[in-house]
Amino acid sequence: MGDISISGPVTGIDTQSIVTALVNAEQAPKQSQINKQTQTQTAQLSSIGKIQAALDAFRGAMDNMAKDASIGGLTATTSDNNVSTVTLGAGASAGSYLLVVNQLATASKISTQNYPAGAKSVVNSGTTATTLEISQSGKSYGVSVAPGATLQQVRDSINAQYSSAGLSANILTDSNGSRLVVTSTNTGAGTDITLGGNSGLQANTSVVGGPPVNAKYTIDGAAQESKSNTLSDAISGVSIKLTALSPLPSGVNDPSAARTASTITVTRSNDTLKSSVKGFVDTYNALMTAIGTETKVTTNADGSTTPSALTGDATMRSLQQALRSELNAMGGSGTLKSLAQFGVNTDSTTGKLSIDDKIFGAAILTNPTDIGGIFNGDTGLLARMKSATDSYALSNTGVLASRSTTLTNNLKDLQTQQDDLTARMAALKTSLTAKYTTMNNLVAQLTNQRSSVMTTLNALNKSNSDS
Numbered sequence: 001m002g003d004i005s006i007s008g009p010v011t012g013i014d015t016q017s018i019v020t021a022l023v024n025a026e027q028a029p030k031q032s033q034i035n036k037q038t039q040t041q042t043a044q045l046s047s048i049g050k051i052q053a054a055l056d057a058f059r060g061a062m063d064n065m066a067k068d069a070s071i072g073g074l075t076a077t078t079s080d081n082n083v084s085t086v087t088l089g090a091g092a093s094a095g096s097y098l099l100v101v102n103q104l105a106t107a108s109k110i111s112t113q114n115y116p117a118g119a120k121s122v123v124n125s126g127t128t129a130t131t132l133e134i135s136q137s138g139k140s141y142g143v144s145v146a147p148g149a150t151l152q153q154v155r156d157s158i159n160a161q162y163s164s165a166g167l168s169a170n171i172l173t174d175s176n177g178s179r180l181v182v183t184s185t186n187t188g189a190g191t192d193i194t195l196g197g198n199s200g201l202q203a204n205t206s207v208v209g210g211p212p213v214n215a216k217y218t219i220d221g222a223a224q225e226s227k228s229n230t231l232s233d234a235i236s237g238v239s240i241k242l243t244a245l246s247p248l249p250s251g252v253n254d255p256s257a258a259r260t261a262s263t264i265t266v267t268r269s270n271d272t273l274k275s276s277v278k279g280f281v282d283t284y285n286a287l288m289t290a291i292g293t294e295t296k297v298t299t300n301a302d303g304s305t306t307p308s309a310l311t312g313d314a315t316m317r318s319l320q321q322a323l324r325s326e327l328n329a330m331g332g333s334g335t336l337k338s339l340a341q342f343g344v345n346t347d348s349t350t351g352k353l354s355i356d357d358k359i360f361g362a363a364i365l366t367n368p369t370d371i372g373g374i375f376n377g378d379t380g381l382l383a384r385m386k387s388a389t390d391s392y393a394l395s396n397t398g399v400l401a402s403r404s405t406t407l408t409n410n411l412k413d414l415q416t417q418q419d420d421l422t423a424r425m426a427a428l429k430t431s432l433t434a435k436y437t438t439m440n441n442l443v444a445q446l447t448n449q450r451s452s453v454m455t456t457l458n459a460l461n462k463s464n465s466d467s
Contacts (some may be wrong), residue, residue: 004250010041010160015433015436015439015440016433017445018432018436019429019432019433019436020429023425023428023429023434024430026425026428027421027425029364030417030421031216031421034414034417034418036413037216037410038411038414038418040309040405041410041411041414042411043309044309044403044407045404045407045411046308046309047294047308047309047310048258048296048403048404048407049311049404050290050293051290051291051294051310051316051319051395051402052393052401052404052432053290053402054286054287054291055287055319055392055393055400056391057150057286057287058283058284058286058287058385058395059385059386059391060440061086061279061280061283062283062382062385062386063233064123064388065276065279065280065375065382066376066382066386069377070377071122071276071277071280071371071372072092072270072272072273072276072369072371072372072373072375072376073269073270073273073276073364073368073369073371074088074092074094074268074269074372075088075263075266075267075268075269075272076238076263076264076266077263077264077267077452078265079263079264079265080246081241081248082097082244082247083099083101083242083244083245083247083262083276084101084240084241084242084243084262084264085240085241085243086238086239086240086241086264087237087238087241088237088238088239088266089238089451090230091236091237091440092235092237092238092266093236093237093266094266094267094268095235095265096263096264096265096266097219097220097235097263097264097265098218098219098220098221098261098262098263098264098442099217099218099219099240099246099261099262099263099264100217100218100246100258100259100260100261100262101215101216101242101245101246101259102216102217102218102245102246102315103214103215103216103217103245104212104215104229104242104244104245105187105188105212105213105214105226105227105228105229105242106187106193106209106212107183107184107185107186107187107191107208107212107214108136108184108186108193108207108211108212108322109181109182109183109184109189109193109207109208110182110193110194110195110206110207110208111172111179111180111181111182111200111205111206111208111367112179112180112181112195112201112202112204112205113178113179113203113204113205113208114176114177114178115151115177115178116176116181116289117177117178118151118173118177118178119151119155119171119173120150120151120153121150121151121177121178122148122149122150123145123149123150123154123199123200124146124147124149125147125148125149125203125407126147127147128147129144129145129147130144130145130197130199130200131143131144131145131146131197131198131199132154132195132196132197132199132201133195133196133197133202133203134158134164134167134182134193134194134195134298135137135193135194135195136167136184136186136191136192136193136194136197137186137190137191138440139165140196141161141162141165141167141276142197143158143161143162143197143199143286144157145156145157145201151171151178152171154169154201155170155171155180156181157351158182158288159285166184166185167183167184167185167193168180168182168183168184168185168404169181169182169183170183173321178440180201181208182195184212186227187212187215187227187228187229188213188214188215188226188227188228189211189212189213189214189227190212191212191227192207192211192212194250198297202304204337205455206313210439210444211340214226215227215228215229215231215242217231217235217242217418219234219235220321223400228244229241229242229243235264237263237266237353238266240264245259245260247264248258248260250341255261268368269392270364272366273364273371274355274360274361274364274434277342277344277360277371278355278357280333280375281344281354281355282354284323284327284352284353285353285454287323288320288350288351288352289352291316291319291351291409292293292350293294293308294308294309294310294316295310295311295312295316295383296307296308296311296461297314298313306427315392315399315400315403318391319389319399320351322388322392323385323388323389323391324351325388326344326381326384326385326388327339327347327381328340329381329384330378331373331374331375331379331380331381331384332370332372332373332374332380333373333374334367334369334370334374335365335367335370336366336370336371336374337370337373338365338383339353339374339375340358340369342360342364342371343355343356343357343359343360343362343363344359344360344373345355349429354465366433384413398427399448405428
């Protein structure tokens with residue numbers, strides 16, 4: 001009988017390679033499917049995120065432009081930046097105004113008594129909680145003071161609970177100790193802060209800096225007051241922030257003397273107008289570029305094509321169409337009612353905008369106010385652009401957010417499938433290894449039996465030969 005030639009331990013069979021090959025063959029189809037779907041949906045999720053970011057930036061720019069009347073070619077300046085700063089808003093018109101600031105609005109500030117032991121002074125030495133009541137403008141805010149609470153802990157509690165209510169607290173420390181100072185972020189007469197309750201902090205309080213007062217100022221000689229130093233309605237479409245008293249005339253030291261007026265000027269500027277329209281064009285083009293990058297088809301050197309993650313995506317087409325529809329719509333009440341009439345053109349291939357300087361320059365020389373009418377107002381292009389993209393951009397329920405959620409869930413499901421496949425292949429490998437181990441053992445037994453039979457036969461043959 002010829003010898004059986006087998007390689008490997010005991011039997012010589014390489015069971016590890018056989019098991020690996022069988023497991024790989026079983027795993028390959030499903031693994032390929034999971035890998036392909038994971039790659040595709042990861043790329044789509046990344047692209048959707050980039051479009052969402054670009055759309056958010058575009059919408060933010062629309063908001064800023066809607067608040068800034070420069071898109072209508074206006075600019076605002078003040079002759080004394082130390083006294084006030086000015087910001088244009090919707091509804092502004094050209095004009096010049098004299099401003100005199102005689103008094104700034106102030107906030108209420110109240111201080112507790114001094115605590116010689118400093119910020120770590122215990123303000124409630126009892127065994128039950130007490131209450132500090134902070135009252136302002138008819139509203140009361142309770143602060144619980146726990147047993148053993150320190151001055152610093154009371155300050156932290158006030159800031160944590162009531163900063164959004166216009167209250168803040170701090171501790172002032174000098175050589176005599178520390179005191180808690182509660183300040184209002186609201187200004188104007190009638191916003192006084194008072195302290196009450198049974199914490200002891202309400203005792204012996206003192207008003208810091210005097211009672212709160214209104215801002216007092218004149219515009220073109222008309223005396224006016226405001227609880228705030230930010231004047232949003234004093235001049236239509238212009239927000240004024242008062243920052244200091246108007247200066248006294250040179251050489252005059254009497255604080256009751258008439259102060260020197262500064263001039264707030266709102267003027268029309270064609271350069272500002274063109275710059276603002278260019279800003280809109282650049283912002284719009286940035287969004288179109290982002291969409292184009294994620295939807296383009298790349299032609300390779302061999303003539304083949306490679307699609308992007310969102311090539312042919314219906315959502316991207318509908319978003320572009322929504323934007324283009326608003327661009328092409330007529331607006332405003334002037335003679336010129338469209339951007340095309342101002343020389344703002346759309347590239348039919350890329351969807352991007354460009355400005356024909358010659359047409360634009362001629363149009364703003366004769367009809368500069370019309371461009372503001374196209375952009376501004378509740379039915380202007382800025383508002384319509386914002387409205388047209390609402391359904392796509394909403395953070396939780398918008399089209400892009402929903403797409404992102406779906407893709408994220410799909411990737412989680414693919415990861416679950418991967419985990420299941422890995423577990424099944426591990427179990428298959430264990431099962432096959434066990435079977436081949438059993439086979440090895442069986443072959444080893446048969447080999448041993450063969451050896452035994454051959455030994456017996458050889459012995460018999462030798463016996464017959466001797467006789």
